[in-house]
Amino acid sequence: MMNAPLKVAKSLTLDSSKPVAVPPMPDYNGRVLAYTATAAIVATCLYQSVVPNYMYWLLAGFVIWPHIIHYLSRRTILRKSPRIRQKMLAMDCAFAGGLIGLLGLVAIPSVAVIITAMFSCLIVGGIRLWLAGTVLMTTTAIISVATLGTADSFQSPLLTSVVSVAAAGVYICVTAYYAHQQARSLMQAKTQIQNQREQSIALSHKLSKYLSPQVWQSIFTGERDVRLETQRKKLSIFFSDIKGFTELSEEMEPEALTELLNHYFNEMSEVALKYGGTIDKFVGDSIMVFFGDPTSRGSREDAFACVSMAVEMRKHMKIMRQKWRSQGIKTPLEIRMGISTGYTTVGNFGAENRMDYTIIGKEVNLASRLESLAEPGEILVSYETFSLIKDKIMCRDKGEITVKGFGRPVPIYEVVDFRRDMGPNRSFMEHEHSGFAMYLDSDKITEKERTCILAALEDAADRLRQEEV
Structure with a gap:
């Protein structure tokens, strides 16, 4: 019943x-x-x-x-x-x-x-x-x-x-x-x-190490399908490599060189992710990052974030050089960077059983060419990038270059610094000479740290004065 x-x-x-x-x-x-x-x-x-x-x-x-x-x-x-x-x-x-x-x-x-x-x-x-x-x-x-x-x-x-x-x-x-x-x-x-x-979850976190966090998240949340497909999008592309790395590789043992390179990549990746960049790949001592996919804040904001990342990387290299010197590495490693903005093809390339999420197009070639032309510590940007960031970042005209795939010479510019950090009100100072290196960003210093830094600077100044006498 x-x-x-x-x-x-x-x-x-x-x-x-x-x-x-x-x-x-x-x-x-x-x-x-x-x-x-x-x-x-x-x-x-x-x-x-x-x-x-x-x-x-x-x-x-x-x-x-x-x-x-x-x-x-x-x-x-x-x-x-x-x-x-x-x-x-x-x-x-x-x-x-x-x-x-x-x-x-x-x-x-x-x-x-x-x-x-x-x-x-x-x-x-x-x-x-x-x-x-x-x-x-x-x-x-x-x-x-x-x-x-x-x-x-x-x-x-x-x-x-x-x-x-x-x-x-x-x-x-x-x-x-x-x-x-x-x-x-x-x-x-x-x-x-x-x-x-x-x-x-543990397995997905392990797999995420092989993908950029933005790409990994879009796949695991279902926003993006894992299949061979591409699309045209306007991106800002960044290339960098280390000037002097080849010479250093001949002087150092492979294990020590690997540790140095991994430390460099880890520090630069943290900066890239801080600004929302999608890390495409590491090739040798080179890094490729792009902004505007899978997520975008608009072409202007993407370009500004890309250049801001490059500026911070350049400043961060000064800190890393000081650390490397303390470890006995005397070769003055510096990075050179190139940035271009334009339409590229982005998506999954490869085969059904092995894909690579990357970008292709003439703007990628332009960014790579700008990076190879840059001097140590220099950031070169294309005219398209310059037009999007010029109201916030001071740039210097560097003339024109001829690039394969472009019908006319391409104007290029050197990034000087943020306009807000120019002049007497700038928040940072940097000096680097033989036997001396200093990088100061007052906006990031706490009151307790300020006292310790002042004491260290006064002690250093007194020692320099004594040696002069």
């Missing part, structure tokens, strides 16, 4: 080597068990003459009805009805109320039927279905009692009481067992899902 616990799935296979079984009791089996228990109660009542003998037809109904309702809910148009399981259980509750009336409100058998119905409602549909089932059962019980009347005695014989309690107990225990097994399996599935999620 009652339904079984909510069926989730027969099995969850989260890992092909570790299937997680979820064995809830099917609706059909649960209903057969409930109606069999109710039939046992009614049969005992008939045997002990608790109810009239003409109610033998109920036993046949209890045997046939589970199969009928299974057919209706699975084989007919009713299977498309929303919440069909709850509706069928509500019908069972209505039948339970009618049965209570037929029993004449005999106490223990009636209570056994009520407990069985209410337990099923709570398991399957929660409080809402329990309330609805209670209303239906009460209504049909009142109608049935009003039509047939009550029994002569509300007390039942001992055998009827024992069978009623046992039948309801068996149904509740079996249903609770399957509910417990289902909850246990779901907890195992949840644990396995959590473990696989943690493994996937």
Whole structure:
């Protein structure tokens, strides 16, 4: 008469080597068990003459009805009805109320039927279905009692009481067992899902080391498909390499050279990511970065961010040179940089089983050419880049160059500095001579650091004065 616990799935296979079984009791089996228990109660009542003998037809109904309702809910148009399981259980509750009336409100058998119905409602549909089932059962019980009347005695014989309690107990225990097994399996599935999620996160973070963070994020959030496709976009392209690296590689051991290069790439990458650049690749001692894809703040802002990154890289190299000197590296390593802005083809290039997210086009060639023409510590930009940043960054005209792929000579400019940092109000100072190097950015210095720096400068000044005397 009652339904079984909510069926989730027969099995969850989260890992092909570790299937997680979820064995809830099917609706059909649960209903057969409930109606069999109710039939046992009614049969005992008939045997002990608790109810009239003409109610033998109920036993046949209890045997046939589970199969009928299974057919209706699975084989007919009713299977498309929303919440069909709850509706069928509500019908069972209505039948339970009618049965209570037929029993004449005999106490223990009636209570056994009520407990069985209410337990099923709570398991399957929660409080809402329990309330609805209670209303239906009460209504049909009142109608049935009003039509047939009550029994002569509300007390039942001992055998009827024992069978009623046992039948309801068996149904509740079996249903609770399957509910417990289902909850246990779901907890195992949840644990396995959590473990696989943690493994996937760890793996994705490892894979992210081979991709620019912007590209990795766009792939893992579903914003970008991993397939061979490209598009035309206006980008700002940056190239840099280290002047003097070839000579240094001949002087240093490979292990020390590798450590130095990795340190350099790590520091420059932090600067690039700070300004939102997409790191394309490292080739030897060269770095290629572009701005404007996968995300863009507009051509003007992208160009300004690219040049701002280059300026900070140039300043940061002064700090790194001081550190390298303290490690015994005397070769004065400096970077040279080139930047161009224009339309390029960006996207996934390669084969279906091996792709590279990069850019191609004449603007890429121009940026590479500007980098090769730049002097140590110099940043050269194309006219397109200059036109986008000239209101914020001071540049110097460097004439024109001829570049393959361009029909006319290309005007180029040298980046001097931010306009806001020019003049007496600039926030930084830098001096570098043999035996002396200083880089000062007052905007980044705390009060505590300011005191220590002043003491160090005064001590250095006193020592220089003493040696002069």
